[in-house]
Amino acid sequence: xxxxxxxxxxxxxxxxxxxxxxxxxxxxxxxxxxxxxxxxxxxxxxxxxxxxxxxxxxxxxxxxxxxxxxxxxxxxxxxxxxxxxxxxxxxxxxxxxxxxxxxxxxxxxxxxxxxxxxxxxxxxxxxxxxxxxxxxxxxxxxxxxxxxxxxxxxxxxxxxxxxxxxxxxxxxxxxxxxxxxxxxxxxxxxxxxxxxxxxxxxxxxxxxxxxxxxxxxxxxxxxxxxxxxxxxxxxxxxxxxxxxxxxxxxxxxxxxxxxxxxxxxxxxxxxxxxxxxxxx
Amino acid sequence: xxxxxxxxxxxxxxxxxxxxxxxxxxxxxxxxxxxxxxxxxxxxxxxxxxxxxxxxxxxxxxxxxxxxxxxxxxxxxxxxxxxxxxxxxxxxxxxxxxxxxxxxxxxxxxxxxxxxxxxxxxxxxxxxxxxxxxxxxxxxxxxxxxxxxxxxxxxxxxxxxxxxxxxxxxxxxxxxxxxxxxxxxxxxxxxxxxxxxxxxxxxxxxxxxxxxxxxxxxxxxxxxxxxxxxxxxxxxxxxxxxxxxxxxxxxxxxxxxxxxxxxxxxxxxxxxx
Numbered sequence: 001x002x003x004x005x006x007x008x009x010x011x012x013x014x015x016x017x018x019x020x021x022x023x024x025x026x027x028x029x030x031x032x033x034x035x036x037x038x039x040x041x042x043x044x045x046x047x048x049x050x051x052x053x054x055x056x057x058x059x060x061x062x063x064x065x066x067x068x069x070x071x072x073x074x075x076x077x078x079x080x081x082x083x084x085x086x087x088x089x090x091x092x093x094x095x096x097x098x099x100x101x102x103x104x105x106x107x108x109x110x111x112x113x114x115x116x117x118x119x120x121x122x123x124x125x126x127x128x129x130x131x132x133x134x135x136x137x138x139x140x141x142x143x144x145x146x147x148x149x150x151x152x153x154x155x156x157x158x159x160x161x162x163x164x165x166x167x168x169x170x171x172x173x174x175x176x177x178x179x180x181x182x183x184x185x186x187x188x189x190x191x192x193x194x195x196x197x198x199x200x201x202x203x204x205x206x207x208x209x210x211x212x213x214x215x216x217x218x219x220x221x222x223x224x225x226x227x228x229x230x231x232x233x234x235x236x237x238x239x240x241x242x243x244x245x246x247x248x249x250x251x252x253x254x255x256x257x258x259x260x261x262x263x264x265x266x267x268x269x270x271x272x273x274x275x276x277x278x279x280x
Numbered sequence: 281x282x283x284x285x286x287x288x289x290x291x292x293x294x295x296x297x298x299x300x301x302x303x304x305x306x307x308x309x310x311x312x313x314x315x316x317x318x319x320x321x322x323x324x325x326x327x328x329x330x331x332x333x334x335x336x337x338x339x340x341x342x343x344x345x346x347x348x349x350x351x352x353x354x355x356x357x358x359x360x361x362x363x364x365x366x367x368x369x370x371x372x373x374x375x376x377x378x379x380x381x382x383x384x385x386x387x388x389x390x391x392x393x394x395x396x397x398x399x400x401x402x403x404x405x406x407x408x409x410x411x412x413x414x415x416x417x418x419x420x421x422x423x424x425x426x427x428x429x430x431x432x433x434x435x436x437x438x439x440x441x442x443x444x445x446x447x448x449x450x451x452x453x454x455x456x457x458x459x460x461x462x463x464x465x466x467x468x469x470x471x472x473x474x475x476x477x478x479x480x481x482x483x484x485x486x487x488x489x490x491x492x493x494x495x496x497x498x499x500x501x502x503x504x505x506x507x508x509x510x511x512x513x514x515x516x517x518x519x520x521x522x523x524x525x526x527x528x529x530x531x532x533x534x535x536x537x538x539x540x541x542x543x544x545x546x547x548x549x550x551x552x553x
Contacts (some may be wrong), residue, residue: 021449029456036459040468044324044340046477047469048333056332065327138477186312193319202323203330 002107009111013081016112017119030119034073035127041069041202042135063143063232065202066135070128071227072201074159075166075220077120080188082109082170086177087184096276105266106259109174113167121159144233154230158223158244164251165219171258175265179274200224219250291382292389299356299390303397313398316351317344321402324468325410336469338412338503341403343468346498348399349432350462350491352391354454357436360387362443362450370444374539381532384440388433417507424501424513427520428494434527435490441534465491472496490523 018026045065049057085108089095098108136143173191177184198205198215201224205215215221226243229235269275303309321344328336364370373383406412443450463471464486470476472483472492486492497516500506506513541547 020452026452029452032456033459036463040459040463041324041327043463043477044327044469045331047475048328048336049331050477051336051475052331052333061331138479183308183312186315189312190315190319193315193322196319196323197326203326207326207330 002103005104005107006111006114009108010115010118012108013112013115014119017116027119027123031123031126034070034077034120034123035130037073038066038069038127038131039134042066042131046135046139057141059141060144060232060234062135062139062141063145064228066128066131066143067228067231068199068201068224070124070131071159071224072196072199073127074120074124075162075195075199075223076192077123078113078116079166079169080173080192081113081116082167082174083177083184083188085109085112086174087180090276090278093276099266099275106262109171109262110167113170114163117159117163117166121156145231146233146235147231151230154240155227158226158230158240158247161226161244161248161251162220162223164248165223165254168251168254168256168258171255171262175258175261178265178269179272181274181277195220217250219247219254222247222250287377288379288382291378292386295383295386296390296393297386299387300393303390303394309394310397310401313348313395314401317348317398318402318405320344320347321406321468322409325406325412329410335413337410338414339470339499340468341406341410341412342495342498342502343462344402344406345399346428346491346495347462347467348395348402349392349429350465350467351458352395353432353436354439354458356391356394357384357387357433358439358443359450359454361440365444374542380535380539381528384437384531384535388436391433391436392429412503414502415505416502417505420501420507420513421498423508424494424497424517424520427517427524428490428498431490431520431524431527432494434524434531437531438527438534441531441538444535444538461489461491465489466495467491470496470499487519490520490527493520493523 017030020026021029042062042065045062046057049055049061086095089098095105098104132143132145135141169191173188176187180187195218196202198208198211198218199220200215205212205221208215222243226240226247229237229240229243266275321340324340324343325337328334328340361370364373373380443453462468464478464482465471466476466486471478471486473496476483478486493516497513497520500510500513500516508514
């Protein structure tokens with residue numbers, strides 16, 4: 001895969017995301033959504049638990065939800081970028097042009113994903129910090145976060161490892177987007193919704209009953225668990241690396257599947273002549 | 281009064297028909313629209329349930345229903361004239377004798393009709409899966425629901441004129457508005473009143489949004505058995521009605537202003553992409 005093409009695609013991704021305004025406005029607008037969703041999910045727990053009879057508020061559960069909601073917003077923000085790049089690219093004639101230049105579609109999609117990964121990492125870190133302070137002061141509680149250079153480094157490492165699974169998922173969805181001429185944005189919406197349920201973002205997956213084994217094998221679930229081990233008091237390095245290893249293994253499998261599916265879909269789409277097809 | 285003899289009604293009906301047809305002509309739309317509200321609502325219901333808060337599960341399901349309409353107001357009302365302008369439809373609206381208010385009202389009614397199936401699916405699935413405890417006064421629930429939608433879509437009409445003044449910022453503003461308004465409106469939890477964790481100033485600010493009052497009134501009527509005659513509920517209904525009328529008036533004035541300004545400066549048909 002051409003590194004030069006990928007770096008160029010990362011720049012294209014940033015231009016696409018921020019070039020309509022100044023970077024500060026663009027960044028602020030992109031941070032507001034994740035910040036609000038993190039606070040909303042945490043407030044749901046707070047309102048329910050403090051009004052329960054007897055009250056059952058537990059700061060460590062709040063920390064669990066806060067981390068999960070923030071990282072879910074992070075994954076949801078960038079894993080569907082390849083699909084968007086294809087769907088939007090078909091309408092603007094960008095994707096057919098990318099496709100006909102030699103060996104460019106995969107570096108292009110990877111670059112767009114990485115650009116969005118960097119952006120969403122920044123917005124999610126800002127929203128995590130802001131929501132921590134807002135919720136601590138509004139709820140008058142100490143959220144048991146563990147913030148030191150090691151824990152933050154481990155969180156970043158987990159986020160980096162999760163790129164494998166997110167890119168794999170993005171390529172799987174892209175394989176579909178090559179053929180879709182309508183509602184191509186709908187499948188990523190469903191997948192993002194399923195991830196909210198199955199990735200242990202907001203509640204332990206054991207509550208899913210017979211469906212919990214599905215959640216337990218997802219690399220996104222292991223990523224969430226590793227991140228919580230890194231950031232919430234009581235986490236251990238052994239558990240962190242166990243979950244991270246599982247996240248990496250699952251990520252490699254999803255990436256390989258995504259790569260194979262995309263290559264197959266690309267060849268088939270070319271034979272069928274749908275690479276630049278815009279209407280059903 | 282016959283429909284065909286009144287241009288305002290004919291225009292509203294025509295716009296309603298186009299919007300309703302675009303949804304019901306493609307049944308996949310219902311399946312497509314249900315994804316985001318259902319899974320969000322499911323996850324937050326699980327948060328209530330996983331931590332032993334079964335009595336609140338209905339809040340999250342109701343939130344899933346109402347978020348469908350809020351999404352429709354943002355993406356299919358507020359942004360619509362801006363998109364119409366990009367494809368050249370808006371100048372046809374302006375140059376035709378069709379009253380712009382009728383187009384907006386038709387668009388709203390069509391939007392409500394089009395969103396209703398997916399909102400109903402969220403409610404049915406939520407009820408079947410979680411069996412939330414309900415203590416409803418149905419005539420009050422129906423009245424509150426109707427008034428909430430009326431004022432919410434009136435807000436969409438007012439926003440549509442605001443968005444018309446902007447170009448591609450509209451999409452980004454929409455994305456930025458969706459979650460914060462859901463948060464302070466208390467779509468999934470009470471953001472005003474005794475249950476709210478927010479400071480009084482935030483609650484007061486949130487009460488200026490029709491969705492906040494509507495959600496609170498819906499929770500009162502659907503889960504707490506409150507009906508007409510309860511002082512706070514009556515005040516919320518009155519406020520919703522006033523908001524609806526004011527926003528409708530404001531949207532009409534704002535559109536007229538932008539239309540006149542666009543004619544003077546020659547920018548009414550300028551596409552901003």
